[in-house]
Amino acid sequence: DIVMTQSPDSLAVSLGERATINCESSQSVLYNGNNKNYLAWYQQKPGQPPKLLIYWASTRESGVPDRFSGSESGTHFTLTISSLQAEDVAVYYCQQYYSSPPWTFGQGTRVEIK
Amino acid sequence: EERLVESGGGLVKPGESLRLSCEASGFTFSEAWMSWVRQAPGKGLEWVGRIKSKALGEMTHYAAPVKGRFTISRDDSENTLYLQMNSLKTDDTAMYYCTTERGRTGGAFDIWGQGTIVTVSS
Numbered sequence: 001d002i003v004m005t006q007s008p009d010s011l012a013v014s015l016g017e018r019a020t021i022n023c024e025s026s027q028s029v030l031y032n033g034n035n036k037n038y039l040a041w042y043q044q045k046p047g048q049p050p051k052l053l054i055y056w057a058s059t060r061e062s063g064v065p066d067r068f069s070g071s072e073s074g075t076h077f078t079l080t081i082s083s084l085q086a087e088d089v090a091v092y093y094c095q096q097y098y099s100s101p102p103w104t105f106g107q108g109t110r111v112e113i114k
Numbered sequence: 115e116e117r118l119v120e121s122g123g124g125l126v127k128p129g130e131s132l133r134l135s136c137e138a139s140g141f142t143f144s145e146a147w148m149s150w151v152r153q154a155p156g157k158g159l160e161w162v163g164r165i166k167s168k169a170l171g172e173m174t175h176y177a178a179p180v181k182g183r184f185t186i187s188r189d190d191s192e193n194t195l196y197l198q199m200n201s202l203k204t205d206d207t208a209m210y211y212c213t214t215e216r217g218r219t220g221g222a223f224d225i226w227g228q229g230t231i232v233t234v235s236s
Contacts, residue, residue, distance in 0.1 A: 040222035042159075049211055049229055050151075050159065055222035093159055097221040101175040103149070103161040 002026050002096050006106035012114040019081040021109045023094035028075055031098065037072050038098035041079045044108075045090045053092075054079065081111070089113060116140035116225050118212050123230030130202055134230055136195040136212030141225070144168060144190040147215040149223065150197050152208035152232075160208075164215065165195070179205070202234045 003026040013019040029038045037057035042050040052061045054070035057077055067082045081088055094106040122134040136148070147170075150162040163176040165186045174186050185198040195212050209231050213223040 036220065038220055038222075040219070042223070044159075049226035050223070051226070052219070052222055052224050055219040055224075059219075061219075061224065095159070095222070097215070101161070101164055102177050103164075105159040105161070108158045 001102050002029065002098065002104050004094055004096055004104050004106040006092075006094060006109050008109060009107070010110040010112065012112045013081075013084045014114045015086065016083050017114075019084050019088070019111055021079040021092050021094075021111070023077040023079070023106050025075045025077070025096055029096045029098035037077070038096060039070075039072065039077050040095045040097065041068075041070055042093045042095065043088075043090045044093065050093065084111070084113070086113065118214070118225055118227035120210065120212055120227045120230040123210065123232045125233045125235065126202055127236050128203055128234055130234075131198070131200045132202060132232060134197040134199070134210055134212075134232070136197075136227055138193045138195065138214075141214070143188075143193040145216075147221070148186075148188065148195045149213050149215055150186065150195075151211045151213055151223070151226075152206075153211070153229075154205075154208045157208075162197070162210070199232070202232075204234050206232060207234050208232060 005024045007022045039057040041054040044050040057072040058070040071078045091108045117139045120136045149164040163186045166173040183201045187196045209229040211229045212227045214225040215221040
């Protein structure tokens, strides 16, 4: 199974500052047929289900603010919140959906306001 | 509006069974591949299993911890997904979400229900 490892486990960022969350996959999730990484990012606020933010590592889901962006470098992936807002306080998860199940998630990163 | 609504959760004893349902609306359910994802109290997300569309034989896959105990099925005429859970263990205590895997995202989970809580305790 592909293991997804996020870092840090939690971070506190001042309002308006940048938040960066990392995710490492234990093996490539790049499909050579379309040159896309099968990596998604989700946001989960307390008491709510997860919400899809980013898919294919860097494609923003419709309606997601453009302060959220995803990037990739090999098996290393990053979710960046360019200017943290109060409503961004949540736990963020990466997930791989490459090839065939089992699909696996990172352990989550909690983002708080400093 | 695209929507998923889970039901059927509750309190059961170890070894007992439970069937969860997930009713879909606002999108073409018959074409969607569907997954169940669970979240134990205070923990992260864990994929449980998936069912493909009828056109692809309703093929299923399961996570190792539930294989042989859980069964996913679907009724496209009722736009409903099911999760039959047998031989439940205390470790199965979690919020259970149904979610969609659709082609436009390559399979990322784009629609989520609000979840239904399953508690396994003696």
